[in-house]
Amino acid sequence: MADTTSRRAWRLLGWSALALAVLACARTAWRVHESAELIRRSEPLQRAPAQPALRLLVVGDSTAVGTGASRPEASLAGLLGQRFPGLRIDNRARDGAKFADLGAQLDGDERYDMVLVMAGGNDVVRLRDLQALRDDVEQTLRRAAERAELVVLMPAGNVGNAPFFLPPASWWMSWRARRLQALADEAAARHGAVRVNLFREAADDPFVQRPELNAADGLHPSDAGYRVWFDELMTQAALPQRLSAAAVAR
Numbered sequence: 351m352a353d354t355t356s357r358r359a360w361r362l363l364g365w366s367a368l369a370l371a372v373l374a375c376a377r378t379a380w381r382v383h384e385s386a387e388l389i390r391r392s393e394p395l396q397r398a399p400a401q402p403a404l405r406l407l408v409v410g411d412s413t414a415v416g417t418g419a420s421r422p423e424a425s426l427a428g429l430l431g432q433r434f435p436g437l438r439i440d441n442r443a444r445d446g447a448k449f450a451d452l453g454a455q456l457d458g459d460e461r462y463d464m465v466l467v468m469a470g471g472n473d474v475v476r477l478r479d480l481q482a483l484r485d486d487v488e489q490t491l492r493r494a495a496e497r498a499e500l501v502v503l504m505p506a507g508n509v510g511n512a513p514f515f516l517p518p519a520s521w522w523m524s525w526r527a528r529r530l531q532a533l534a535d536e537a538a539a540r541h542g543a544v545r546v547n548l549f550r551e552a553a554d555d556p557f558v559q560r561p562e563l564n565a566a567d568g569l570h571p572s573d574a575g576y577r578v579w580f581d582e583l584m585t586q587a588a589l590p591q592r593l594s595a596a597a598v599a600r
Contacts, residue, residue: 394441395422403436403597407497409455410468414443418570429580434593448472449486453493462498463596471506474526484533491541502587505534507548511555513568546586
């Protein structure tokens with residue numbers, strides 16, 4: 351009798367585990383579909399006022415494109431355009447880009463007043479070798495410094511906190527995201543770039559505490575999420591003061 355009860359208990363546990371695995375796979379598939387749809391609709395904001403006061407070059411991945419925002423004006427670049435009406439914005443970011451891809455986005459000889467670099471999420475998720483990633487970040491900042499005196503490095507935050515990921519994958523993503531932050535800190539210090547840190551542990555992450563900051567795919571920011579990032583950029587980089595100084599120096 352005891353053996354029969356034990357077998358039934360193990361079978362129940364087995365079926366429960368299988369059901370959870372199926373649900374997790376279905377959830378991931380739905381998230382991937384939502385992400386692909388957001389990417390399909392995404393469009394990097396470009397802005398060319400007749401007499402620009404300053405010029406900004408944006409390079410990076412889907413977060414620099416503004417994927418997850420309801421419209422380009424709600425992306426980080428769009429919010430910058432609203433805050434600084436005289437700002438010309440050339441946005442070369444591309445969905446799926448890694449740091450290794452940013453060299454091509456930085457090609458050219460035209461000088462800008464500022465380069466904004468937003469990348470790293472794909473390097474974390476796609477398990478890019480950390481030594482290679484260190485070299486990619488170095489090369490990116492070196493090239494960006496040739497395009498503008500002011501370079502702002504704003505890499506991905508704690509990717510493991512994104513609703514897209516479940517344990518134990520989320521734990522691994524958080525560990526890799528921490529390593530990205532360390533590489534970014536080192537490179538920014540060496541190249542004189544302004545560093546904006548979006549990384550937060552789960553207990554302190556507004557994207558964990560406020561689910562509405564995440565887009566439907568659980569991977570990209572929503573309009574509200576980009577607003578949070580915009581506020582971090584304004585505060586950590588002291589951007590109004592820096593751009594005002596750049597305008598005076600022109």
